[in-house]
Amino acid sequence: MLRGLRGRLVGALLFTNAVTLAVAAVLLLSPLESRLLKDEVENLQQQLRANRTTLTQLDASDVRAGSRRLQRATKVLKLRLGAEIIIVTADNRILAGTDVDRVDRFPEAGQALRTRHTVRTVTGSGASAIARVATPVTIDDVRVAAVAVRHLNDAGEAVAVVRQAFLVAAAISLLIALLLGLLLASRLAQRLRALRDSALRVAELGPVVEMRADTTRDEVGDLTRALVTMQDRLREQEQARRSFVATASHELRTPLSSLRVMLDLLRDDLEGDVPDLTDAREQVARADQQAGRLARLASDLLDLSRLDAGLPVRRELVDLAELTRAVAAEFEVHTGETGQELIVDDHAPARAMGDPGAIAQIVRIMLDNATRHGPPGGRIVASVSINAGRPSVAVRDDGPGIPPAERAHIFERFERGASTNSAPGFGLGLAIGRELATRMHAALTLDDGPGTSFRLTLPAAPSGDPRH
Ligand SMILES: Nc1ncnc2c1ncn2[C@@H]1O[C@H](COP(=O)(O)OP(=O)(O)OP(=O)(O)O)[C@@H](O)[C@H]1O
Ligand SMILES: [Mg+2]
Numbered sequence: 001m002l003r004g005l006r007g008r009l010v011g012a013l014l015f016t017n018a019v020t021l022a023v024a025a026v027l028l029l030s031p032l033e034s035r036l037l038k039d040e041v042e043n044l045q046q047q048l049r050a051n052r053t054t055l056t057q058l059d060a061s062d063v064r065a066g067s068r069r070l071q072r073a074t075k076v077l078k079l080r081l082g083a084e085i086i087i088v089t090a091d092n093r094i095l096a097g098t099d100v101d102r103v104d105r106f107p108e109a110g111q112a113l114r115t116r117h118t119v120r121t122v123t124g125s126g127a128s129a130i131a132r133v134a135t136p137v138t139i140d141d142v143r144v145a146a147v148a149v150r151h152l153n154d155a156g157e158a159v160a161v162v163r164q165a166f167l168v169a170a171a172i173s174l175l176i177a178l179l180l181g182l183l184l185a186s187r188l189a190q191r192l193r194a195l196r197d198s199a200l201r202v203a204e205l206g207p208v209v210e211m212r213a214d215t216t217r218d219e220v221g222d223l224t225r226a227l228v229t230m231q232d233r234l235r236e237q238e239q240a241r242r243s244f245v246a247t248a249s250h251e252l253r254t255p256l257s258s259l260r261v262m263l264d265l266l267r268d269d270l271e272g273d274v275p276d277l278t279d280a281r282e283q284v285a286r287a288d289q290q291a292g293r294l295a296r297l298a299s300d301l302l303d304l305s306r307l308d309a310g311l312p313v314r315r316e317l318v319d320l321a322e323l324t325r326a327v328a329a330e331f332e333v334h335t336g337e338t339g340q341e342l343i344v345d346d347h348a349p350a351r352a353m354g355d356p357g358a359i360a361q362i363v364r365i366m367l368d369n370a371t372r373h374g375p376p377g378g379r380i381v382a383s384v385s386i387n388a389g390r391p392s393v394a395v396r397d398d399g400p401g402i403p404p405a406e407r408a409h410i411f412e413r414f415e416r417g418a419s420t421n422s423a424p425g426f427g428l429g430l431a432i433g434r435e436l437a438t439r440m441h442a443a444l445t446l447d448d449g450p451g452t453s454f455r456l457t458l459p460a461a462p463s464g465d466p467r468h
Helices: 004-050 068-081 107-115 153-205 219-271 277-309 320-329 332-338 356-373 429-439
Strands: 084-089 094-097 119-123 130-139 142-151 316-319 341-345 351-354 379-387 390-397 443-446 452-457
Touching: 004 068, 004 119, 004 130, 004 142, 004 153, 068 084, 068 094, 068 142, 084 107, 107 119, 107 130, 107 142, 153 219, 219 277, 277 429, 316 320, 316 356, 320 341, 320 356, 320 379, 320 390, 332 341, 332 356, 351 356, 356 379, 356 390, 356 429, 356 452, 429 443, 429 452
Parallel strands: 341 379
Antiparallel strands: 084 094, 084 142, 119 130, 130 142, 316 351, 379 390, 390 452, 443 452
16 A cells, blocks of 8 residues: 555646646547537538539529429539538428438528528537538529538547547556656655664664765755764764763873872871971972862863853953953963063054953963963063954964974864973863854964964954944
8 A cells, every 4th residue: 555655646646647637638629629520610611602603503493392403413512512412492491402301490591591691500519410501592593592411420530539549648648657656756755764764773873873875866865965964973073072071081080190199198298207298298289289280171171061062152342452461460470480571562452342251261371371382481472453454362472383283283172282291281272262262253373483373363343333
Protein backbone atom coordinates (compact mmCIF):
# COMPACT_ATOMS: atom_id res chain seq x y z
CA MET A 1 0.00 0.00 0.00
CA LEU A 2 1.16 3.50 -0.72
CA ARG A 3 1.44 5.52 2.47
CA GLY A 4 2.75 8.92 3.46
CA LEU A 5 4.52 11.21 1.06
CA ARG A 6 4.76 8.57 -1.67
CA GLY A 7 1.00 7.95 -1.76
CA ARG A 8 0.23 11.64 -1.72
CA LEU A 9 2.68 12.43 -4.51
CA VAL A 10 1.45 9.62 -6.77
CA GLY A 11 -2.17 10.53 -6.01
CA ALA A 12 -1.55 14.20 -6.82
CA LEU A 13 0.23 13.30 -10.06
CA LEU A 14 -2.57 10.97 -11.18
CA PHE A 15 -5.28 13.44 -10.18
CA THR A 16 -3.58 16.27 -12.09
CA ASN A 17 -3.15 14.05 -15.11
CA ALA A 18 -6.75 12.85 -15.05
CA VAL A 19 -8.13 16.36 -14.65
CA THR A 20 -5.92 17.62 -17.50
CA LEU A 21 -7.10 14.82 -19.76
CA ALA A 22 -10.76 15.37 -18.85
CA VAL A 23 -10.52 19.09 -19.53
CA ALA A 24 -8.66 18.42 -22.80
CA ALA A 25 -11.40 15.95 -23.83
CA VAL A 26 -14.17 18.45 -23.11
CA LEU A 27 -12.35 21.26 -24.86
CA LEU A 28 -11.30 19.18 -27.85
CA LEU A 29 -13.86 16.50 -28.68
CA SER A 30 -17.12 18.43 -28.49
CA PRO A 31 -15.93 21.50 -30.50
CA LEU A 32 -14.27 19.13 -32.97
CA GLU A 33 -17.60 17.36 -33.65
CA SER A 34 -19.58 20.56 -34.10
CA ARG A 35 -16.84 21.99 -36.31
CA LEU A 36 -16.81 18.92 -38.54
CA LEU A 37 -20.64 18.89 -38.79
CA LYS A 38 -20.68 22.57 -39.64
CA ASP A 39 -18.05 22.06 -42.34
CA GLU A 40 -20.02 19.21 -43.87
CA VAL A 41 -23.29 21.17 -43.92
CA GLU A 42 -21.54 24.14 -45.49
CA ASN A 43 -20.02 21.84 -48.05
CA LEU A 44 -23.46 20.39 -48.88
CA GLN A 45 -24.91 23.88 -49.18
CA GLN A 46 -22.18 24.98 -51.58
CA GLN A 47 -22.58 21.86 -53.71
CA LEU A 48 -26.36 22.35 -53.87
CA ARG A 49 -26.06 25.99 -54.91
CA ALA A 50 -23.36 25.18 -57.46
CA ASN A 51 -25.53 22.50 -59.08
CA ARG A 52 -28.78 24.48 -59.08
CA THR A 53 -28.61 24.84 -62.87
CA THR A 54 -29.52 21.15 -63.20
CA LEU A 55 -33.00 22.26 -62.06
CA THR A 56 -33.16 25.81 -63.40
CA GLN A 57 -32.66 24.64 -67.01
CA LEU A 58 -35.96 22.70 -66.85
CA ASP A 59 -39.23 24.14 -68.19
CA ALA A 60 -42.25 25.30 -66.20
CA SER A 61 -44.14 22.27 -67.54
CA ASP A 62 -41.66 19.99 -65.74
CA VAL A 63 -42.58 21.44 -62.38
CA ARG A 64 -45.26 18.92 -61.52
CA ALA A 65 -45.51 15.67 -59.68
CA GLY A 66 -44.59 12.72 -61.82
CA SER A 67 -42.49 14.71 -64.33
CA ARG A 68 -39.84 12.39 -65.72
CA ARG A 69 -37.40 15.23 -66.50
CA LEU A 70 -37.75 16.57 -62.99
CA GLN A 71 -37.21 13.08 -61.59
CA ARG A 72 -34.10 12.61 -63.76
CA ALA A 73 -32.71 16.00 -62.70
CA THR A 74 -33.09 15.05 -58.99
CA LYS A 75 -31.25 11.78 -59.66
CA VAL A 76 -28.41 13.65 -61.36
CA LEU A 77 -28.21 15.94 -58.36
CA LYS A 78 -28.21 12.97 -56.00
CA LEU A 79 -25.28 11.46 -57.85
CA ARG A 80 -23.33 14.71 -57.85
CA LEU A 81 -24.02 15.61 -54.23
CA GLY A 82 -24.16 12.17 -52.65
CA ALA A 83 -27.36 13.29 -50.90
CA GLU A 84 -31.07 12.55 -51.20
CA ILE A 85 -32.77 15.36 -53.20
CA ILE A 86 -36.42 16.34 -52.75
CA ILE A 87 -38.27 19.07 -54.68
CA VAL A 88 -40.95 20.74 -52.58
CA THR A 89 -43.49 23.38 -53.65
CA ALA A 90 -44.48 26.51 -51.77
CA ASP A 91 -47.59 24.74 -50.47
CA ASN A 92 -45.38 21.94 -49.14
CA ARG A 93 -46.15 19.31 -51.73
CA ILE A 94 -43.41 16.95 -52.83
CA LEU A 95 -43.01 17.04 -56.61
CA ALA A 96 -40.04 14.69 -56.91
CA GLY A 97 -37.48 13.03 -54.71
CA THR A 98 -34.84 10.35 -54.68
CA ASP A 99 -35.96 8.92 -51.35
CA VAL A 100 -39.35 10.29 -50.49
CA ASP A 101 -40.85 7.11 -48.98
CA ARG A 102 -39.35 7.46 -45.57
CA VAL A 103 -39.04 11.20 -45.72
CA ASP A 104 -41.44 13.16 -43.56
CA ARG A 105 -42.08 16.86 -43.79
CA PHE A 106 -39.63 19.52 -44.81
CA PRO A 107 -40.33 22.67 -42.82
CA GLU A 108 -37.00 24.13 -43.98
CA ALA A 109 -38.31 24.06 -47.59
CA GLY A 110 -41.18 26.38 -46.71
CA GLN A 111 -38.83 28.57 -44.70
CA ALA A 112 -36.39 28.82 -47.62
CA LEU A 113 -39.17 29.79 -50.01
CA ARG A 114 -40.54 32.37 -47.59
CA THR A 115 -37.22 33.97 -46.78
CA ARG A 116 -35.67 33.39 -50.24
CA HIS A 117 -32.57 32.21 -48.47
CA THR A 118 -30.92 28.86 -48.07
CA VAL A 119 -31.86 27.15 -44.78
CA ARG A 120 -29.77 24.42 -43.20
CA THR A 121 -30.36 22.22 -40.18
CA VAL A 122 -28.59 19.33 -38.45
CA THR A 123 -30.54 16.74 -36.47
CA GLY A 124 -29.10 13.99 -34.27
CA SER A 125 -25.47 13.70 -33.28
CA GLY A 126 -22.47 11.45 -33.75
CA ALA A 127 -22.97 8.72 -36.32
CA SER A 128 -26.76 9.41 -36.61
CA ALA A 129 -26.40 13.10 -37.47
CA ILE A 130 -28.39 14.19 -40.56
CA ALA A 131 -27.90 17.47 -42.45
CA ARG A 132 -30.71 19.13 -44.42
CA VAL A 133 -30.15 22.04 -46.74
CA ALA A 134 -33.10 23.73 -48.46
CA THR A 135 -32.51 26.32 -51.14
CA PRO A 136 -35.09 28.22 -53.26
CA VAL A 137 -34.92 27.44 -56.99
CA THR A 138 -36.85 29.28 -59.71
CA ILE A 139 -37.77 27.11 -62.75
CA ASP A 140 -39.33 29.28 -65.47
CA ASP A 141 -40.90 31.63 -62.92
CA VAL A 142 -42.15 28.76 -60.78
CA ARG A 143 -40.54 28.77 -57.39
CA VAL A 144 -39.81 25.50 -55.65
CA ALA A 145 -37.39 24.44 -52.93
CA ALA A 146 -34.64 21.88 -53.53
CA VAL A 147 -33.89 19.98 -50.29
CA ALA A 148 -30.65 17.96 -49.93
CA VAL A 149 -30.52 15.40 -47.09
CA ARG A 150 -27.24 13.77 -46.20
CA HIS A 151 -26.14 11.45 -43.36
CA LEU A 152 -23.10 12.99 -41.75
CA ASN A 153 -21.34 9.69 -41.14
CA ASP A 154 -17.90 11.07 -41.96
CA ALA A 155 -17.95 13.64 -39.17
CA GLY A 156 -19.29 11.08 -36.70
CA GLU A 157 -16.68 8.54 -37.72
CA ALA A 158 -13.86 11.08 -37.54
CA VAL A 159 -14.92 12.09 -34.04
CA ALA A 160 -15.24 8.43 -33.01
CA VAL A 161 -11.69 7.78 -34.28
CA VAL A 162 -10.35 10.82 -32.43
CA ARG A 163 -12.23 9.82 -29.27
CA GLN A 164 -10.84 6.31 -29.45
CA ALA A 165 -7.29 7.59 -29.99
CA PHE A 166 -7.77 10.05 -27.17
CA LEU A 167 -8.88 7.32 -24.77
CA VAL A 168 -5.87 5.16 -25.67
CA ALA A 169 -3.52 8.16 -25.26
CA ALA A 170 -5.18 9.00 -21.93
CA ALA A 171 -4.75 5.45 -20.66
CA ILE A 172 -1.08 5.40 -21.71
CA SER A 173 -0.48 8.83 -20.21
CA LEU A 174 -2.09 7.81 -16.89
CA LEU A 175 -0.01 4.66 -16.82
CA ILE A 176 3.19 6.61 -17.49
CA ALA A 177 2.19 9.15 -14.80
CA LEU A 178 1.59 6.30 -12.36
CA LEU A 179 4.91 4.60 -13.11
CA LEU A 180 6.90 7.84 -13.13
CA GLY A 181 5.17 9.07 -9.98
CA LEU A 182 5.87 5.78 -8.22
CA LEU A 183 9.51 5.86 -9.32
CA LEU A 184 10.14 9.49 -8.31
CA ALA A 185 8.14 9.31 -5.09
CA SER A 186 9.78 6.04 -4.02
CA ARG A 187 13.24 7.48 -4.66
CA LEU A 188 12.36 10.67 -2.77
CA ALA A 189 10.82 8.76 0.12
CA GLN A 190 13.85 6.48 0.25
CA ARG A 191 16.25 9.45 0.43
CA LEU A 192 14.15 11.19 3.07
CA ARG A 193 14.01 7.98 5.10
CA ALA A 194 17.81 7.67 4.92
CA LEU A 195 18.07 11.29 6.09
CA ARG A 196 15.68 10.69 8.98
CA ASP A 197 17.57 7.54 10.04
CA SER A 198 20.90 9.44 9.99
CA ALA A 199 19.40 12.30 12.02
CA LEU A 200 18.00 9.83 14.57
CA ARG A 201 21.38 8.07 14.79
CA VAL A 202 23.11 11.43 15.39
CA ALA A 203 20.50 12.24 18.06
CA GLU A 204 21.14 8.89 19.73
CA LEU A 205 24.91 8.50 19.42
CA GLY A 206 26.10 12.10 19.02
CA PRO A 207 27.87 13.93 16.19
CA VAL A 208 30.58 11.23 15.83
CA VAL A 209 28.19 9.17 13.68
CA GLU A 210 29.09 9.33 9.98
CA MET A 211 26.34 10.83 7.83
CA ARG A 212 26.25 9.82 4.18
CA ALA A 213 26.38 12.89 1.94
CA ASP A 214 23.71 12.93 -0.78
CA THR A 215 25.40 14.22 -3.94
CA THR A 216 22.18 14.78 -5.91
CA ARG A 217 21.71 18.41 -6.95
CA ASP A 218 18.25 19.11 -5.57
CA GLU A 219 16.56 20.35 -2.38
CA VAL A 220 16.86 17.02 -0.57
CA GLY A 221 20.55 16.86 -1.53
CA ASP A 222 20.98 20.43 -0.26
CA LEU A 223 19.25 19.51 3.00
CA THR A 224 21.50 16.48 3.46
CA ARG A 225 24.61 18.53 2.76
CA ALA A 226 23.42 21.21 5.20
CA LEU A 227 22.94 18.51 7.86
CA VAL A 228 26.40 17.08 7.15
CA THR A 229 27.88 20.58 7.52
CA MET A 230 25.95 21.07 10.74
CA GLN A 231 27.21 17.74 12.00
CA ASP A 232 30.81 18.69 11.12
CA ARG A 233 30.41 21.91 13.10
CA LEU A 234 28.94 20.01 16.03
CA ARG A 235 31.82 17.56 15.89
CA GLU A 236 34.36 20.41 15.78
CA GLN A 237 32.64 22.13 18.70
CA GLU A 238 32.54 18.90 20.66
CA GLN A 239 36.23 18.37 19.92
CA ALA A 240 37.04 21.94 20.96
CA ARG A 241 35.00 21.56 24.14
CA ARG A 242 36.78 18.33 25.06
CA SER A 243 40.24 19.71 24.42
CA PHE A 244 39.32 22.87 26.33
CA VAL A 245 38.17 20.89 29.36
CA ALA A 246 41.27 18.65 29.13
CA THR A 247 43.66 21.63 28.89
CA ALA A 248 41.85 23.56 31.61
CA SER A 249 42.04 20.57 33.98
CA HIS A 250 45.70 20.12 33.14
CA GLU A 251 46.39 23.81 33.79
CA LEU A 252 44.53 23.58 37.09
CA ARG A 253 46.31 20.40 38.15
CA THR A 254 49.85 21.79 37.76
CA PRO A 255 49.56 24.76 40.16
CA LEU A 256 47.40 22.69 42.52
CA SER A 257 50.00 19.95 42.82
CA SER A 258 52.82 22.49 43.31
CA LEU A 259 50.64 24.11 45.97
CA ARG A 260 50.34 20.77 47.75
CA VAL A 261 54.10 20.21 47.56
CA MET A 262 54.67 23.67 49.03
CA LEU A 263 52.19 23.04 51.84
CA ASP A 264 53.94 19.69 52.59
CA LEU A 265 57.29 21.47 52.76
CA LEU A 266 55.73 24.16 54.93
CA ARG A 267 54.40 21.48 57.31
CA ASP A 268 57.88 19.89 57.44
CA ASP A 269 59.41 23.30 58.20
CA LEU A 270 56.96 23.95 61.00
CA GLU A 271 56.76 20.41 62.49
CA GLY A 272 60.54 20.05 63.10
CA ASP A 273 61.95 20.36 66.61
CA VAL A 274 63.31 23.72 65.56
CA PRO A 275 60.82 25.26 63.04
CA ASP A 276 62.64 26.63 59.99
CA LEU A 277 60.78 29.92 59.81
CA THR A 278 62.91 31.38 57.01
CA ASP A 279 62.13 28.51 54.67
CA ALA A 280 58.50 28.48 55.89
CA ARG A 281 58.10 32.14 54.91
CA GLU A 282 59.56 31.37 51.49
CA GLN A 283 57.10 28.47 51.03
CA VAL A 284 54.17 30.68 52.05
CA ALA A 285 55.23 33.36 49.56
CA ARG A 286 55.49 30.78 46.77
CA ALA A 287 52.16 29.20 47.77
CA ASP A 288 50.60 32.63 47.68
CA GLN A 289 51.97 33.12 44.16
CA GLN A 290 50.46 29.78 43.04
CA ALA A 291 47.13 30.66 44.65
CA GLY A 292 47.19 33.96 42.73
CA ARG A 293 47.87 32.05 39.53
CA LEU A 294 44.96 29.74 40.25
CA ALA A 295 42.68 32.69 40.95
CA ARG A 296 43.67 34.23 37.62
CA LEU A 297 43.01 30.98 35.80
CA ALA A 298 39.62 30.60 37.48
CA SER A 299 38.71 34.14 36.48
CA ASP A 300 39.88 33.58 32.87
CA LEU A 301 37.88 30.35 32.63
CA LEU A 302 34.84 32.18 33.93
CA ASP A 303 35.32 34.87 31.28
CA LEU A 304 35.54 32.23 28.56
CA SER A 305 32.44 30.40 29.76
CA ARG A 306 30.57 33.71 29.77
CA LEU A 307 31.73 34.33 26.19
CA ASP A 308 30.73 30.81 25.17
CA ALA A 309 27.33 31.28 26.76
CA GLY A 310 26.89 34.31 24.48
CA LEU A 311 26.09 36.83 27.21
CA PRO A 312 25.20 40.14 25.53
CA VAL A 313 27.76 42.96 25.45
CA ARG A 314 26.75 46.56 25.97
CA ARG A 315 26.97 49.12 23.21
CA GLU A 316 27.58 52.64 24.39
CA LEU A 317 29.77 55.64 23.81
CA VAL A 318 33.24 55.21 25.29
CA ASP A 319 35.98 57.83 25.69
CA LEU A 320 38.98 55.72 24.71
CA ALA A 321 41.65 58.11 26.04
CA GLU A 322 40.08 58.32 29.48
CA LEU A 323 39.55 54.57 29.66
CA THR A 324 43.15 53.82 28.56
CA ARG A 325 44.57 56.22 31.18
CA ALA A 326 42.48 54.56 33.91
CA VAL A 327 43.62 51.04 32.96
CA ALA A 328 47.28 52.13 32.61
CA ALA A 329 47.13 53.54 36.14
CA GLU A 330 46.42 49.99 37.42
CA PHE A 331 49.88 48.92 36.14
CA GLU A 332 51.92 51.65 37.85
CA VAL A 333 52.96 49.47 40.77
CA HIS A 334 53.93 46.60 38.51
CA THR A 335 55.96 48.72 36.06
CA GLY A 336 57.60 50.34 39.04
CA GLU A 337 58.85 46.89 40.04
CA THR A 338 60.03 45.88 36.57
CA GLY A 339 61.55 49.25 35.80
CA GLN A 340 59.45 49.62 32.68
CA GLU A 341 58.32 53.03 31.46
CA LEU A 342 54.58 53.17 30.62
CA ILE A 343 53.50 56.12 28.49
CA VAL A 344 49.90 56.88 27.46
CA ASP A 345 49.73 58.81 24.18
CA ASP A 346 46.15 60.08 24.16
CA HIS A 347 46.33 63.31 22.21
CA ALA A 348 43.75 62.35 19.61
CA PRO A 349 40.18 62.56 20.94
CA ALA A 350 38.71 59.17 20.11
CA ARG A 351 35.21 58.08 20.96
CA ALA A 352 34.08 54.59 20.16
CA MET A 353 30.99 52.44 20.48
CA GLY A 354 31.34 49.38 22.67
CA ASP A 355 31.12 47.83 26.11
CA PRO A 356 33.34 49.89 28.49
CA GLY A 357 34.02 46.87 30.74
CA ALA A 358 35.03 44.69 27.77
CA ILE A 359 37.24 47.43 26.23
CA ALA A 360 38.96 47.95 29.58
CA GLN A 361 39.55 44.21 29.86
CA ILE A 362 41.14 44.05 26.40
CA VAL A 363 43.41 47.03 27.15
CA ARG A 364 44.32 45.30 30.42
CA ILE A 365 45.19 42.10 28.52
CA MET A 366 47.43 44.07 26.09
CA LEU A 367 49.18 45.96 28.92
CA ASP A 368 49.58 42.77 30.96
CA ASN A 369 51.27 41.09 28.01
CA ALA A 370 53.53 44.07 27.34
CA THR A 371 54.61 44.26 30.98
CA ARG A 372 55.10 40.49 31.33
CA HIS A 373 56.46 39.53 27.92
CA GLY A 374 58.21 42.82 27.11
CA PRO A 375 61.80 43.33 28.25
CA PRO A 376 62.33 44.58 31.84
CA GLY A 377 63.33 48.24 31.92
CA GLY A 378 61.82 48.72 28.49
CA ARG A 379 59.35 51.26 27.25
CA ILE A 380 55.63 50.61 26.72
CA VAL A 381 53.46 53.06 24.79
CA ALA A 382 49.66 52.88 24.88
CA SER A 383 48.43 55.17 22.11
CA VAL A 384 44.89 56.20 21.28
CA SER A 385 44.27 57.23 17.66
CA ILE A 386 41.82 57.25 14.77
CA ASN A 387 42.77 55.20 11.70
CA ALA A 388 40.68 55.39 8.54
CA GLY A 389 37.83 56.84 10.60
CA ARG A 390 37.90 54.08 13.21
CA PRO A 391 39.13 54.69 16.76
CA SER A 392 41.79 52.37 18.12
CA VAL A 393 44.07 51.71 21.09
CA ALA A 394 47.51 50.22 20.41
CA VAL A 395 49.96 48.93 23.03
CA ARG A 396 53.57 48.72 21.81
CA ASP A 397 56.64 47.50 23.72
CA ASP A 398 60.24 47.36 22.57
CA GLY A 399 60.62 43.60 22.89
CA PRO A 400 61.75 41.26 20.09
CA GLY A 401 58.21 40.92 18.61
CA ILE A 402 56.23 37.77 17.85
CA PRO A 403 57.94 35.19 15.58
CA PRO A 404 56.04 34.89 12.23
CA ALA A 405 55.23 31.22 12.88
CA GLU A 406 53.41 32.12 16.09
CA ARG A 407 51.45 35.15 14.90
CA ALA A 408 48.33 33.18 13.95
CA HIS A 409 48.32 30.82 16.96
CA ILE A 410 48.79 33.19 19.88
CA PHE A 411 45.13 34.26 19.63
CA GLU A 412 43.94 30.70 20.25
CA ARG A 413 42.98 29.35 23.67
CA PHE A 414 45.86 28.00 25.79
CA GLU A 415 48.39 28.93 23.08
CA ARG A 416 51.61 30.44 24.45
CA GLY A 417 54.62 31.53 22.51
CA ALA A 418 57.56 29.11 22.58
CA SER A 419 60.02 31.68 23.88
CA THR A 420 57.69 32.79 26.68
CA ASN A 421 56.86 29.38 28.04
CA SER A 422 58.65 30.19 31.22
CA ALA A 423 56.54 33.32 31.76
CA PRO A 424 53.68 32.49 34.14
CA GLY A 425 50.63 32.67 31.85
CA PHE A 426 47.97 30.33 30.57
CA GLY A 427 47.74 31.52 26.99
CA LEU A 428 44.18 32.75 27.49
CA GLY A 429 44.57 36.55 27.48
CA LEU A 430 44.59 37.16 23.72
CA ALA A 431 41.92 34.50 23.12
CA ILE A 432 39.57 36.25 25.55
CA GLY A 433 40.53 39.64 24.09
CA ARG A 434 39.82 38.62 20.51
CA GLU A 435 36.48 36.99 21.34
CA LEU A 436 35.40 40.03 23.33
CA ALA A 437 36.43 42.28 20.42
CA THR A 438 34.49 40.19 17.91
CA ARG A 439 31.38 40.40 20.07
CA MET A 440 31.63 44.22 19.91
CA HIS A 441 32.22 44.21 16.11
CA ALA A 442 35.75 45.33 16.89
CA ALA A 443 39.11 43.72 15.99
CA LEU A 444 42.15 42.78 18.05
CA THR A 445 45.13 42.52 15.72
CA LEU A 446 48.88 42.35 15.76
CA ASP A 447 50.66 45.33 14.19
CA ASP A 448 54.01 45.13 12.40
CA GLY A 449 57.27 45.88 14.22
CA PRO A 450 59.45 47.39 15.58
CA GLY A 451 58.80 45.68 18.90
CA THR A 452 55.47 44.05 19.66
CA SER A 453 52.29 45.98 19.11
CA PHE A 454 48.69 44.84 19.56
CA ARG A 455 45.84 47.04 18.39
CA LEU A 456 42.15 47.13 19.28
CA THR A 457 40.11 48.82 16.55
CA LEU A 458 36.54 49.72 17.52
CA PRO A 459 33.42 50.93 15.69
CA ALA A 460 33.31 54.72 15.60
CA ALA A 461 30.67 56.64 17.53
CA PRO A 462 27.82 57.85 15.29
CA SER A 463 28.78 61.25 13.84
CA GLY A 464 25.43 62.82 14.84
CA ASP A 465 26.06 62.15 18.54
CA PRO A 466 26.09 65.49 20.39
CA ARG A 467 28.82 64.26 22.75
CA HIS A 468 31.16 63.44 19.88
N1 LIG B 1 53.88 41.92 24.26
C1 LIG B 1 54.27 40.71 23.91
N2 LIG B 1 55.57 40.44 23.63
C2 LIG B 1 55.97 39.23 23.27
N3 LIG B 1 55.16 38.15 23.21
C3 LIG B 1 53.89 38.35 23.48
C4 LIG B 1 53.36 39.61 23.83
N4 LIG B 1 52.02 39.48 24.02
C5 LIG B 1 51.70 38.19 23.79
N5 LIG B 1 52.80 37.51 23.47
C6 LIG B 1 52.86 36.08 23.11
O1 LIG B 1 51.55 35.61 22.88
C7 LIG B 1 51.27 34.51 23.73
C8 LIG B 1 49.81 34.48 24.06
O2 LIG B 1 49.44 35.60 24.83
P1 LIG B 1 48.23 35.48 25.82
O3 LIG B 1 48.04 36.78 26.45
O4 LIG B 1 47.13 34.89 25.10
O5 LIG B 1 48.72 34.41 26.88
P2 LIG B 1 49.75 34.57 28.06
O6 LIG B 1 50.10 35.99 28.23
O7 LIG B 1 50.86 33.63 27.79
O8 LIG B 1 48.92 34.01 29.26
P3 LIG B 1 47.73 34.72 30.02
O9 LIG B 1 47.46 36.01 29.32
O10 LIG B 1 46.61 33.77 29.89
O11 LIG B 1 48.16 34.89 31.37
C9 LIG B 1 52.13 34.68 24.88
O12 LIG B 1 52.41 33.46 25.55
C10 LIG B 1 53.41 35.27 24.24
O13 LIG B 1 54.19 34.25 23.71
MG1 LIG C 1 48.62 37.43 28.41
